[in-house]
Amino acid sequence: MEVTKIVITGGPCAGKSTGFSRIQEEFTTMGYRVLFVSETATELITGGIAPWTCKNSDEFQKYLMKLQLEKEKVFCDAALSMSGDKVLIVCDRGMLDNKSYMTNSCFQSALSELKLNETELRDNYDAVFHLVTAANGAEEFYTTTNNTARTETPEEARLIDEKLISAWTGHPHLRVIDNSTSFDDKIKRLIKEIASFLGEPEPLEIERKYLIEYPDISWINSLENCQRIEIIQTYLKSNCDEEVRVRQRGIDGNFIYFKTIKRKVTDLKRVEIEKRLSKDEYLTLLLEADTEKRQIRKTRYCLMYENQYFEIDVYPFWNDKAILEIELSDENAEISFPSEIKVIKEVTDDESYKNASLAKI
Numbered sequence: 001m002e003v004t005k006i007v008i009t010g011g012p013c014a015g016k017s018t019g020f021s022r023i024q025e026e027f028t029t030m031g032y033r034v035l036f037v038s039e040t041a042t043e044l045i046t047g048g049i050a051p052w053t054c055k056n057s058d059e060f061q062k063y064l065m066k067l068q069l070e071k072e073k074v075f076c077d078a079a080l081s082m083s084g085d086k087v088l089i090v091c092d093r094g095m096l097d098n099k100s101y102m103t104n105s106c107f108q109s110a111l112s113e114l115k116l117n118e119t120e121l122r123d124n125y126d127a128v129f130h131l132v133t134a135a136n137g138a139e140e141f142y143t144t145t146n147n148t149a150r151t152e153t154p155e156e157a158r159l160i161d162e163k164l165i166s167a168w169t170g171h172p173h174l175r176v177i178d179n180s181t182s183f184d185d186k187i188k189r190l191i192k193e194i195a196s197f198l199g200e201p202e203p204l205e206i207e208r209k210y211l212i213e214y215p216d217i218s219w220i221n222s223l224e225n226c227q228r229i230e231i232i233q234t235y236l237k238s239n240c241d242e243e244v245r246v247r248q249r250g251i252d253g254n255f256i257y258f259k260t261i262k263r264k265v266t267d268l269k270r271v272e273i274e275k276r277l278s279k280d281e282y283l284t285l286l287l288e289a290d291t292e293k294r295q296i297r298k299t300r301y302c303l304m305y306e307n308q309y310f311e312i313d314v315y316p317f318w319n320d321k322a323i324l325e326i327e328l329s330d331e332n333a334e335i336s337f338p339s340e341i342k343v344i345k346e347v348t349d350d351e352s353y354k355n356a357s358l359a360k361i
Contacts, residue, residue: 003079003087004198005072007094007125008190009168011133011161012152013142015183016092019131019190023090026191030200032088037075039092040068058106061098065110068095088198094128095121100163119254126276127173127197129190132307133161137179162225169304170227172249173197175329176307193329199273206269206331210324211353213342215301215312225304231313233296235359236288243356246277246285257282267349269331293359305338312341315358323353 008016008023020036027034041064044050051057072091079087096118099107111117134142135154142154152160168174175193177186220226231249238244243262248255257277262270277285289295301312313323321344326335337343347353 001080001085001087003076003089004126005076005089005091005124006194006197007091007097007128007168008131009093009097009128009164010131010177011135011164012144012157013134014131014161015134015186015190016131018183019187020090020092022187022191023088023194027088027194027198030195031084032086032198033079033082033084035075035079035087035089037068037071037089037091040064040071041093043067058102061102061106062110062113065095065098065114068098069114091125094125094168096167097164099167100160117252117254119250119252119256122168122171123249123256125171127194128168128171128175129193130165130168130174130176131186131190132176132178133157134179136161138183141183165304166225169225169309170229170302174302174304174309176304176309178307189329196329206328207348208326208328208335208346209348209353211344211347212312212322212324213344214318214320214322215314216340217314219340220301220303220312223303227302229300229302231296231298231300233298233355233359234286235290235293235356236285237290245356246282248282255279259285293356296355296359303338306336308336310338310341323347 008019010016024034024036044060044064044067049060049063051060054060054063072089072095075089079089098110099118102110111121135157139154142157144151165176175197177190177193179186181189221228228251229249230251231247233245233247236244236246238261241263243260245260247258247260249258250256257279259275259277259281261273264270297316299314301314303310303312308326311325313325315322324341324343328335351357
């Protein structure tokens with residue numbers, strides 16, 4: 001059985017309710033058993049537990065996190081007991097949404113109380129899909145009348161939207177669905193992004209890669225919508241037509257582990273199959289390391305810019321250049337780079353700049 005847990009998040013009046021209805025319809029047809037974890041904040045507020053009835057907003061968020069954690073655990077446990085090959089758990093907001101409504105000190109206090117860390121909370125979900133509030137790009141359609149738990153002005157909605165994107169930046173599979181098209185096409189893009197992630201009809205990855213000048217690290221660290229991740233990547237023995245690697249990913253001693261298999265389709269497209277590992281599984285697979293390749297250690301800066309998700313990899317053996325990557329849902333999509341990023345050239349189809357080549361001893 002494959003159990004996949006995703007988050008649908010976004011600012012107020014972003015289209016989540018319509019999105020959930022379409023997800024149920026589309027992915028049930030594809031053979032998935034679809035389970036929905038309802039939005040915990042709305043449940044508490046309609047039940048009488050709200051920021052204005054609790055001691056303060058931060059205390060409300062702590063109660064919310066405790067309930068949400070238990071709800072998600074119940075859904076995951078129940079999914080494993082069900083029949084069928086594919087289960088899709090869809091969370092109406094995830095644990096890191098709460099960070100956007102809390103002071104940093106209170107968020108850290110809540111993590112300590114729950115005996116969790118931010119890396120574990122963020123990467124506990126397989127993918128995150130953010131629907132941009134109508135207050136940003138579709139202002140004429142912005143309303144809160146369809147949800148009594150929401151009272152935000154358009155200005156407040158836009159601010160919350162930005163905070164939510166910032167909170168989830170750093171997740172390996174974050175996608176932002178904006179209001180650049182009609183609402184119906186916005187929901188179609190959401191379905192397409194989810195289907196692409198799930199590998200329907202096959203798990204294709206469309207990625208462009210660029211060689212850039214060594215970035216201004218102080219500028220990157222000053223950005224609210226940027227997250228630093230430390231990565232150790234080890235290549236395993238494999239057939240000549242595929243690339244197999246394991247990866248340790250995290251920060252400040254908190255790590256998660258993945259195994260990835262990649263097969264090339266075209267210069268831009270690859271079939272990619274990724275599996276989450278336990279620490280013990282990761283350590284066991286390290287025994288299968290390809291001894292003709294060195295471990296790749298790098299610092300990754302995940303950056304959201306104009307609803308595009310960039311990953312900048314800084315390597316310890318370079319002090320004048322770095323690699324920038326962006327995953328796309330359409331290989332013809334236009335890319336808008338921050339002015340602070342100086343592109344030297346595109347290296348998408350240049351084998352010498354792939355991690356597997358950099359790992360050769």
